[in-house]
Structure formats: structure tokens, C-alpha cells
Amino acid sequence: MNILVCIKQVPDTKIIKVNPKTNTLDRSSAPAILNPYDAHAVEEAVRLKKIHGGKVVVLSMGPPQAKEAIKKCVEIGADEGYLISDRRFAGADTLATSYALYKAIQKLMDEDGIDLVLCGKHAIDGDTGQVGPGIARRMEIPPLTNVIKVEEVDPAEKMIKVRRKIENGYEIIQSTLPCLLTVEKEINEVAYSPLPNMLRAARYNPIVWTVDDLKDVDMKQLGLKGSPTIVGKMWPPAKSDGAQMLDDEGDVKKQAEKIVSLVLEKRELFEAKGGER
Amino acid sequence: MNIEEYRGVWVFIEQRDGQLVDVGLELLGAGRDLADKLEVDLCGILLGHHVKELSNELFEYGADKVYVIDDPVLANYRTETYMKAVGDLVRKYKPEIFVYGATANGKDLASAVATEVMTGLTADTTILDVDVEKRLFEASRPAFGGNIMATILCKKHRPQMATVRPKVMKKLEPQPGRQGEIIEETIDLKEDDLRTKVLEIVRNAKKAVNLEDADIIVAAGKGIKDEKGFKMVEALADVLNATVGASRDVVEAGLCGHDHQVGQTGVTVTPKLYFAIGISGAVQHTVGMANSETIIAINTDPDAAIFNVSHYGVVADAFEIVPLLTEEFRKALQVKTEEGGVAHV
Numbered sequence A: 001m002n003i004l005v006c007i008k009q010v011p012d013t014k015i016i017k018v019n020p021k022t023n024t025l026d027r028s029s030a031p032a033i034l035n036p037y038d039a040h041a042v043e044e045a046v047r048l049k050k051i052h053g054g055k056v057v058v059l060s061m062g063p064p065q066a067k068e069a070i071k072k073c074v075e076i077g078a079d080e081g082y083l084i085s086d087r088r089f090a091g092a093d094t095l096a097t098s099y100a101l102y103k104a105i106q107k108l109m110d111e112d113g114i115d116l117v118l119c120g121k122h123a124i125d126g127d128t129g130q131v132g133p134g135i136a137r138r139m140e141i142p143p144l145t146n147v148i149k150v151e152e153v154d155p156a157e158k159m160i161k162v163r164r165k166i167e168n169g170y171e172i173i174q175s176t177l178p179c180l181l182t183v184e185k186e187i188n189e190v191a192y193s194p195l196p197n198m199l200r201a202a203r204y205n206p207i208v209w210t211v212d213d214l215k216d217v218d219m220k221q222l223g224l225k226g227s228p229t230i231v232g233k234m235w236p237p238a239k240s241d242g243a244q245m246l247d248d249e250g251d252v253k254k255q256a257e258k259i260v261s262l263v264l265e266k267r268e269l270f271e272a273k274g275g276e277r
Numbered sequence B: 001m002n003i004e005e006y007r008g009v010w011v012f013i014e015q016r017d018g019q020l021v022d023v024g025l026e027l028l029g030a031g032r033d034l035a036d037k038l039e040v041d042l043c044g045i046l047l048g049h050h051v052k053e054l055s056n057e058l059f060e061y062g063a064d065k066v067y068v069i070d071d072p073v074l075a076n077y078r079t080e081t082y083m084k085a086v087g088d089l090v091r092k093y094k095p096e097i098f099v100y101g102a103t104a105n106g107k108d109l110a111s112a113v114a115t116e117v118m119t120g121l122t123a124d125t126t127i128l129d130v131d132v133e134k135r136l137f138e139a140s141r142p143a144f145g146g147n148i149m150a151t152i153l154c155k156k157h158r159p160q161m162a163t164v165r166p167k168v169m170k171k172l173e174p175q176p177g178r179q180g181e182i183i184e185e186t187i188d189l190k191e192d193d194l195r196t197k198v199l200e201i202v203r204n205a206k207k208a209v210n211l212e213d214a215d216i217i218v219a220a221g222k223g224i225k226d227e228k229g230f231k232m233v234e235a236l237a238d239v240l241n242a243t244v245g246a247s248r249d250v251v252e253a254g255l256c257g258h259d260h261q262v263g264q265t266g267v268t269v270t271p272k273l274y275f276a277i278g279i280s281g282a283v284q285h286t287v288g289m290a291n292s293e294t295i296i297a298i299n300t301d302p303d304a305a306i307f308n309v310s311h312y313g314v315v316a317d318a319f320e321i322v323p324l325l326t327e328e329f330r331k332a333l334q335v336k337t338e339e340g341g342v343a344h345v
């Protein structure tokens, strides 16, 4: 079973800073990491490969540094990694991203069949979760999003059953193969990489393609030009009048007492439901 | 694409097991405003099996028209069937704005449809507006790791699409008896030709954590540091009979489950009382709690952004003040019980 995983290198949004003067993102303030959901997707691909054989290929679009994220996937157990990197891809929104990735997937498919495509639930830098379903639509295969468990795969019968997280529960859905899954973190634990993988990753050099390596590319659908959405204005979130500060010269005990009396004034909080408890 | 041909504001109406999901009604509320400004109809898109009757409720909540496709293949949500049905409707009736609830299925559908009809889609928006003169939809969302809001525009493609999280927009007061037009369409798909099948749907009887309906939420941020700090916050929640909320960083540190997360990628809440303890106030967090009735923030940093959205603030070390609060509340609430006033365990 050949599995393709789309992975993205993202700034660690937990640490990234915004320049308050220009309202722009200071990318240098945050280290780049493999999108955490994509790590789970690679882990799942490696797990399925162990059971069903075949190979795991990862694909990413991004700047040359994104090779590091691909090497991380090799550490987890991916067999091969491809990076599509070209200035002409830059500025892509989700529609243009899914187009570029799809063009690369087509080229990969010419070489080898693909039975399953995996993506993360979303990339933590934008949180859109739109690229996975977009790729599936372009490949004309079913997307199964928010997957928390692969219940069953039958490569011979070309069938897969997965558990999808939905509001207040889950559903079991069956699909023909090939199809595309986007995975949640619950799907697995990303295991520590065995030493041979680490060594292989350290030496591994991902294959890099530019636009010219892809076939039949409609340049109008790439990058900024191919992106229907644009960022209009940006502004810092509204500041309200601000809080009334209970300072009491920093006397914690007095501050605590004040909070307690403020809260207790809201009697309805403690009365209305009292009887039910 | 001649964008002049595109008119009208559409809302995808999600239903589960024949029941309307609230977010659709909330979006009719927001959509009504957009449609009035643009002087066009507000339309609901309702798909399913035996769902036509739900249209009346949609009219009461502000829809002028409801496009219904009632077919057994649409009984349960599947991207395959819903994408086809919605894609066909868009091509035929050409709306200029189309919004979806940012639920698991709403996001899935919107993403697939955006590619199907080749248009722009903005995820998880929190503010919707329109530039009437240019008929340009202004969909705004928090961006870039917090601290900033961005308006996303889609100038050259139609429809202009966005997903909106539940609880962000407000339903209108229903107007009993308000009428509208039902337009029935069909879908040409046979079950045997489909590639996906929903085998089973399991809904938890009750959510373990129900932040949405809580009157009091005591929320922990990364300022509480570790498990000990989290326990301390839980103890305060306990005496107040409150539900424990958390910032994303606390969830990611593994101190509690994602069910507790408040904010853009968690839940949106509107309790009567919200304690923000050791939470910095990144916009992704505050979009999920800023509409709470009373917000009390505790933070060691006097410049923390959380104070901007709070009603009361205390610059204090959580590790000092929270145990004091727990103790004071315990005393106060117990005394009340003894006086025969309020039963509180």
C-alpha cells in the first residue's frame, strides 16, 4: 500500500511575536517545526505500512528550509520526501496550495500508484484545515476529515473504515481506496524514533522540484496570482475600557476579599440552582 | 466569471438527525444584516431526508428563501453527496456570499465546495461585514499567533465564502408566522454509485465537559505552570461549583483535555462569571470568552492583554491568591448554607 503524506513546516505559533508597530509577523522570532498534526499523519502512515507493506512518501510545499521538516518525517519512518519549492508558489492561499500539491501528486502518481493520502487536521499557523479536502476534490477521491482511528483497511478489496470525530461523538465511515484522510492528534502517539531512522534522516536529502519539474501547470492558478483570498486590513484587537484594577497596594488578602464580595453580590449564581445539587 | 451575476446571501443550514443545529440559526442572524445592507434575499440551504418541514423555523429566524434538497442519499452528511448538491446549487443560483458554521461537517463541506467552484474561503471568522458599494464581503479573523485581527477579502471570485464558529453570532428573536419561499431541487446520485457510506453514528449522551452552558467558568492559563497549579485552579472551581476552562497552552501541556479549551479552536463561551487565571489574553483566547457577563482576571503582569477585555483585574501571583480565594469562598458559601439560605455542596 503506497501512502502519501502532505506535511507543512510551520512557525511554532506558541512563541511567534507580532511587531506591535507594523502589525506584521516576526517570523524570525519563532523556530520552524513540523506541523504537529502532520507528525501524527506520518506516524499513522508508518503504522499502516508496517501492517500492509508498501511505502510512505511525504510531500511538502515551502521554502528550502522546509527540508528540515521532511527529514523529521524520515526520522518518524517515511521512506522518501519531496519538496516543491519555487518563488512562483509563494503567497499561495489554500486554493493555490492544494493546486500546487495536486500537480506534484500527479507527477508522483505517474511513477507509482497512491492508495491513500494523509494530511493533518489543520496547520497550526492558519488553522484552516482547507488544504486536505481541496486536494481530495482535485484528485476526485473522497475526503474523510477529523479521523481519530483507522478501524480497518483492506488494500485487496480497496476499502477503508475510519472513525471520524464529530460534535458530541463520532461516526464510522467506509470509503473505497484511494481516499484522503485528515487526522486528529488522538489517532496515535508519535513514538520516539529508533536510532537507525535518526541516522538515515541525518544523511537524507529530500528531492526538490520547481514549477518546471511539474507537468501541465496552469501558472494562473499558482501562488499569489492563483489565490482568490487576500488580506485586507489588519488591526490589533479592540481594547475596551480595560479592567477596573483591584490593587489594594498589592495586599493579596484584601484583593481576595474584594473578589469574593464582588462575586457574592451576584447572588443569582448561587441561588438559582442551589436546590438541584 | 462575471461577478455581477452573483446576488444574494446564503447560509448553510446544518441539521443532525432532523434537528436544526444552532449555528445555522445564528448565521441567519448575521446574514440578515448583510442581506439588508446589500438589499438582497437571505437564503438557507437545507439538505437531508425528511427535512423540508424545518424551513418554517428558518423563515422565523430571518430567511427569505430556503433551497431544499430532500433525498435519501443526503440523510447523513457525506462530503461526496453534499459537495455535489451544494456545488450544483451554487452554479445554478449564483450567490455572492455563502457562510457555513465552523463545525466538523461545516468546515469539511466549505473546504470541498471552495475547490469545487474555485473560490476563496476564510476559516473561523469572528466578524462579518460588507462594503456595500463594492459588494465586497469583509470576513475577519484572528491571525498570526494572536495579537492581531485580519480582514480577508475575495475580490475576483464568487461566492465569497467563510466559516463561522458556533456561538459567535446571535440568533434573531424568532417571528412566529413569518413566511418565505421554499425552492425544491433534486440531486441525481444513486446510493449504489457512491464511494462512501456512513455505517454508524455514535453521540455521547452527555458531554463530559459542558463549558457552553456553564454559569461560572474558572479558566487556567500557562501562568499556573504545572499539574499542581492546575489542581489549585480545580479546587477553586470546585467550591464555586464552576466548570474548568483552559487556554490552548494548558491543553497542549497535557494538563487537561481539549474539551476544556476556550477560544478560536476550542469553544466559545458566555458564562455569567469568567475567571481568567494566568492567561495572557491572546486574541485566539479572548474571541472565545470576551462576551462573558463578568470577567475577573488574575495575572502577575500588569500589562497583560487579558486586562483589556476584563471587568475586574488583579495583579497578583496565582499561587498566592487562588488558595486564598478558595478558602474565602468556602467559608462564605458554607456560612450561607448554615443560615439556611443556599444549599451548596
Ligand SMILES: Cc1cc2nc3c(=O)[nH]c(=O)nc-3n(C[C@H](O)[C@H](O)[C@H](O)COP(=O)(O)OP(=O)(O)OC[C@H]3O[C@@H](n4cnc5c(N)ncnc54)[C@H](O)[C@@H]3O)c2cc1C
Pocket (backbone or CB within 6 Å): A013, A014, A124, A125, A126, A127, B144, B145, B146, B220, B221, B222, B223, B224, B246, B247, B248, B249, B250, B261, B262, B263, B264, B265, B266, B267, B277, B278, B279, B280, B281, B282, B283, B284, B285, B288, B298, B299, B300, B301, B304, B316, B317, B318, B319
Ligand atoms: C491558529 C491559532 C489558534 C489558537 N486557538 C486558541 C484557542 O482556541 N484558545 C487559546 O487559549 N489559545 C489559542 N491559541 C493560542 C494563543 O495564541 C495563545 O498562545 C494562548 O492562548 C496562550 O495561552 P496562555 O495565556 O495560557 O499562555 P501565555 O501566553 O504563556 O500566558 C501566561 C500568562 O500567565 C501569567 N503568569 C505567569 N505566572 C503567573 C502567576 N504565578 N500568577 C498569575 N499569572 C501568571 C503571565 O504573565 C502570562 O500573561 C491559538 C493560536 C493559533 C495560532
Ligand SMILES: Nc1ncnc2c1ncn2[C@@H]1O[C@H](COP(=O)(O)O)[C@@H](O)[C@H]1O
Pocket (backbone or CB within 6 Å): A005, A006, A007, A008, A035, A037, A038, A059, A060, A061, A062, A094, A097, A101, A118, A119, A120, A121, A122, A123, A124, A126, A127, A128, A129, A130, A131, A132
Ligand atoms: N504547504 C504545504 N505543503 C504540504 N502540505 C500542506 C501544506 N499546507 C497544508 N498542507 C497539508 O494540509 C493540512 C491542512 O492545512 P491547512 O489547510 O493549511 O490548515 C496540513 O496538515 C498538511 O497536511
